[in-house]
Amino acid sequence: MTTTDPDHGASQPVVEMIGIQRSFPGPPEVEAVRDVNLRIMDGEYLSIVGPSGSGKSTLLHLLGLLDRPTAGTYRLDGVDVRSLSERRRSMLRGERIGFVFQAFHLLPYRTVLENVALSMLYRPISRRDRIDRARATLERVGLSHRLNFEPTTLSGGERQRVAIARALAAQPTLLLADEPTGNLDSGNADTVLDVFDKLHAEGLTLAVITHDVDVSYRADRRVRIADGTLTEQWDDVPTPEAAT
Amino acid sequence: MKFRFGLRDLMTEALAGIAARPSRLLLTTLGTVVGVAALVSTVGLGQTASGQISERFDQMAATRVVVEPDEMEGRDGSIQATRLPWDAPDRVGRLAGVASAGIYAQVDIERARVRGLPIHDPRGTIDHDIPVVAASAGLVDAVNGVIGTGRFFDRGHDERGDDVVVLGRYAAERLGITRIEAMPTVFIGDRPYTVIGILDRTSARTDLLDAVILPMGTAITRYGLEAPDALEVRTVLGAAQLIGQQAALAIAPNNPSLLSVTAPPAPSSLRADVSTDVNAVFLALGGLALLVGGLGIANITLLSVMERVAEIGLRRSVGATRRHIAGQFVAESVMIGFLGGLIGAAIGVFVTIGVAVVQDWTPLLDERLAAAAPLLGALIGLVAGTYPAWRASTIEPITALRSG
Numbered sequence: 124m125t126t127t128d129p130d131h132g133a134s135q136p137v138v139e140m141i142g143i144q145r146s147f148p149g150p151p152e153v154e155a156v157r158d159v160n161l162r163i164m165d166g167e168y169l170s171i172v173g174p175s176g177s178g179k180s181t182l183l184h185l186l187g188l189l190d191r192p193t194a195g196t197y198r199l200d201g202v203d204v205r206s207l208s209e210r211r212r213s214m215l216r217g218e219r220i221g222f223v224f225q226a227f228h229l230l231p232y233r234t235v236l237e238n239v240a241l242s243m244l245y246r247p248i249s250r251r252d253r254i255d256r257a258r259a260t261l262e263r264v265g266l267s268h269r270l271n272f273e274p275t276t277l278s279g280g281e282r283q284r285v286a287i288a289r290a291l292a293a294q295p296t297l298l299l300a301d302e303p304t305g306n307l308d309s310g311n312a313d314t315v316l317d318v319f320d321k322l323h324a325e326g327l328t329l330a331v332i333t334h335d336v337d338v339s340y341r342a343d344r345r346v347r348i349a350d351g352t353l354t355e356q357w358d359d360v361p362t363p364e365a366a367t
Numbered sequence: 368m369k370f371r372f373g374l375r376d377l378m379t380e381a382l383a384g385i386a387a388r389p390s391r392l393l394l395t396t397l398g399t400v401v402g403v404a405a406l407v408s409t410v411g412l413g414q415t416a417s418g419q420i421s422e423r424f425d426q427m428a429a430t431r432v433v434v435e436p437d438e439m440e441g442r443d444g445s446i447q448a449t450r451l452p453w454d455a456p457d458r459v460g461r462l463a464g465v466a467s468a469g470i471y472a473q474v475d476i477e478r479a480r481v482r483g484l485p486i487h488d489p490r491g492t493i494d495h496d497i498p499v500v501a502a503s504a505g506l507v508d509a510v511n512g513v514i515g516t517g518r519f520f521d522r523g524h525d526e527r528g529d530d531v532v533v534l535g536r537y538a539a540e541r542l543g544i545t546r547i548e549a550m551p552t553v554f555i556g557d558r559p560y561t562v563i564g565i566l567d568r569t570s571a572r573t574d575l576l577d578a579v580i581l582p583m584g585t586a587i588t589r590y591g592l593e594a595p596d597a598l599e600v601r602t603v604l605g606a607a608q609l610i611g612q613q614a615a616l617a618i619a620p621n622n623p624s625l626l627s628v629t630a631p632p633a634p635s636s637l638r639a640d641v642s643t644d645v646n647a648v649f650l651a652l653g654g655l656a657l658l659v660g661g662l663g664i665a666n667i668t669l670l671s672v673m674e675r676v677a678e679i680g681l682r683r684s685v686g687a688t689r690r691h692i693a694g695q696f697v698a699e700s701v702m703i704g705f706l707g708g709l710i711g712a713a714i715g716v717f718v719t720i721g722v723a724v725v726q727d728w729t730p731l732l733d734e735r736l737a738a739a740a741p742l743l744g745a746l747i748g749l750v751a752g753t754y755p756a757w758r759a760s761t762i763e764p765i766t767a768l769r770s771g
């Protein structure tokens with residue numbers, strides 16, 4: 124389980140998208156994602172870059188079974204997701220996929236610890252274990268001192284780290300993160316990215332949306348999305364040093 | 368290993384959901400509170416008033432319970448019989464609602480006769496065919512007896528088996544005894560008994576007025592009395608039906624069915640005459656309030672679903688199925704309804720007691736009603752929450768997350 128290089132590992136595609144399209148009926152009709160072909164290998168670390176409104180979040184929702192494509196085929200672990208029942212899709216999300224949402228989606232009126240433990244609520248994990256794991260994960264992102272705070276009393280960066288901890292606490296095998304470092308200073312961003320690196324080394328598959336070139340360069344592979352169309356990025360773009 | 372999202376998890380989440388907005392929670396329960404309070408107090412005041420009405424019409428009949436030994440044919444065809452225990456008054460006396468109780472028995476004096484020794488009777492003695500009965504100390508109070516002169520015997524006389532008697536008024540007349548200061552004596556057979564009082568009137572068991580009344584203990588030692596014939600119970604107003612149900616079990620816990628209990632019928636017809644109109648109005652208002660309460664819960668739960676769309680999306684993203692989402696909203700509205708029912712029942716009980724105290728009535732309320740009221744509230748919550756919960760469960764995760 125230490126496949127760091129997808130080209131040489133005996134890995135399987137976790138995600139396989141063929142001709143995926145997602146359009147929102149108008150008027151005017153918006154084609155947020157058009158004809159996307161994407162394959163993510165087991166244990167791969169992928170970054171997705173692209174301008175605002177280009178369809179990154181839409182793509183992430185499709186990847187995470189939160190949305191359904193209007194055309195195309197999506198296989199998750201080799202299974203065409205159209206064949207899955209609603210119940211099975213829900214359970215897959217809970218067991219397999221971790222989300223870090225761009226808007227965090229933390230529950231107000233619930234403490235930080237409860238928010239993180241919530242990610243395991245619908246899984247067969249005892250309450251005590253849920254709390255223990257939530258606490259341990261919060262420690263990892265440097266929030267041990269905020270366990271019983273309500274999200275509304277946290278700074279933007281702290282909220283973001285709670286959202287990250289929530290995604291990680293459930294120990295997903297596929298992590299989908301939408302701008303996970305958007306609100307973080309470089310120190311905290313590094314902490315989070317180091318955690319990602321470590322999990323990646325342990326075999327986690329990651330797809331991370333980012334605007335930050337530095338962040339995108341920590342991935343094995345980068346794809347660019349513009350106007351709903353996906354293209355692979357080769358290393359003819361500036362190096363991280365040059366970009367900053 | 369544990370079941371995923373068990374009952375306790377559901378309760379915790381639902382509780383957190385409704386506790387997040389306490390002021391709204393109170394407003395949401397208001398309709399149910401008013402409805403349940405109206406129903407409980409209407410029924411409670413109805414029951415209380417029926418007790419009050421029966422007092423006005425016939426106080427004694429409404430408070431008299433008589434227990435007598437009975438026979439029953441057993442399953443194998445044998446006749447089973449029972450006796451009233453000597454301590455039956457003490458046993459029923461423990462029941463709430465019993466004002467006083469006493470036992471009564473006819474005494475077989477065989478061929479003996481009751482004779483008096485009136486001072487002015489020239490022949491000295493006259494034989495009389497006067498019945499002899501035995502009573503416990505509490506009987507006179509249990510039948511609303513009034514002593515004209517002297518006193519009734521007490522527990523001491525009873526326990527010691529003293530040779531004293533109380534004369535019924537007509538028995539005293541026949542024996543020519545009108546005053547007791549001189550401690551007149553009557554003879555039963557050859558044995559003298561001191562007369563300590565004369566019973567002037569009673570409102571039940573008027574045969575006492577014709578009889579010579581012995582203490583129970585005396586009848587046992589002198590005439591070998593084996594068991595009481597009847598237990599007379601006087602209850603507080605309105606409690607007679609209840610005591611009628613409980614008496615047999617209190618007296619003979621092992622075979623209560625062998626006792627025959629006579630209690631006044633529930634004065635439902637009286638209540639029907641007097642308070643049907645009032646009840647109908649209040650019940651209708653209570654029902655209306657409950658309907659409004661249910662609609663209120665449905666409305667607020669629906670609003671809450673709309674407000675918490677992002678939360679629904681988040682829960683779906685961490686693995687909640689549609690059923691989990693629906694379950695949580697139903698559980699929340701059931702809790703709201705239950706809470707409303709609980710508060711409403713408490714208010715209803717207080718209103719009943721308050722009105723009864725002001726009117727100087729005995730408050731009467733079937734406790735089953737008070738217990739059922741929160742369940743009624745929960746049921747209303749269940750019905751009211753179904754539609755919003757279904758709505759919540761059909762929201763697509765993506766819609767839910769985008770709207771947040």
Ligand SMILES: Nc1ncnc2c1ncn2[C@@H]1O[C@H](COP(=O)(O)OP(=O)(O)OP(=O)(O)O)[C@@H](O)[C@H]1O
Pocket residue numbers: 147153154155173174175176177178179180181182225769
């Ligand atoms: N429900 C919807 N109905 C109509 N249009 C939509 C809907 N959801 C998304 N869009 C449109 O799809 C396009 C892509 O949206 P998306 O959220 O994927 O952008 P993004 O790449 O994540 O942008 P950002 O970097 O600003 O987060 C946008 O133009 C948006 O207006």
Ligand SMILES: [Mg+2]
Pocket residue numbers: 179180181225301
């Ligand atoms: Mg986005």
